[in-house]
Amino acid sequence: MKRLLLLTTTILITVVIGFAQESSEGEGYVGENNDLIQRSLDLEQTVEVYPNPAVDFLNIDVKGEEVVRVDFEVYDIIGNSIEVRPEKLTTNKYRVPVGDLHSGYYMLIVKDPYSRYRQIFKFGKR
Numbered sequence: 001m002k003r004l005l006l007l008t009t010t011i012l013i014t015v016v017i018g019f020a021q022e023s024s025e026g027e028g029y030v031g032e033n034n035d036l037i038q039r040s041l042d043l044e045q046t047v048e049v050y051p052n053p054a055v056d057f058l059n060i061d062v063k064g065e066e067v068v069r070v071d072f073e074v075y076d077i078i079g080n081s082i083e084v085r086p087e088k089l090t091t092n093k094y095r096v097p098v099g100d101l102h103s104g105y106y107m108l109i110v111k112d113p114y115s116r117y118r119q120i121f122k123f124g125k126r
Helices: 002-020 031-044
Strands: 047-050 057-062 071-076 093-097 104-112 117-125
Touching (some): 047 104, 047 117, 057 104, 071 093
Antiparallel strands (some): 057 093, 071 104, 104 117
16 A cells, blocks of 8 residues: 555656646746756656567666666556566666566556666556
8 A cells, every 4th residue: 555655646746747847937947956857857768668568578778877776666557566577688678577467557667776766667468
């Protein structure tokens, strides 16, 4: 239940940040934290997850140098944690086996405690 609350809070904060970028002072105005928001947006573009929907494996490409040590967590649609054993293919590519999962929707959390990167990806399993 705590993980579901944490996940819901994370999604809510992401939505609020998106609305905070719009202001009556002009389009695209974000205030004093413009550099911080731009860095955050750059980090969001550093990880690519494919294919979606997945059948046997979910591939993760880490494109940025900011993300040093990644960890992966998988949750089903109701917030239950699912144990996965990701495989490191190269320094920037990982593969998460999803062949044993039931068909449905899941969430993959990619995080790096050093750069404080954290992104949630939704994917389907066939």
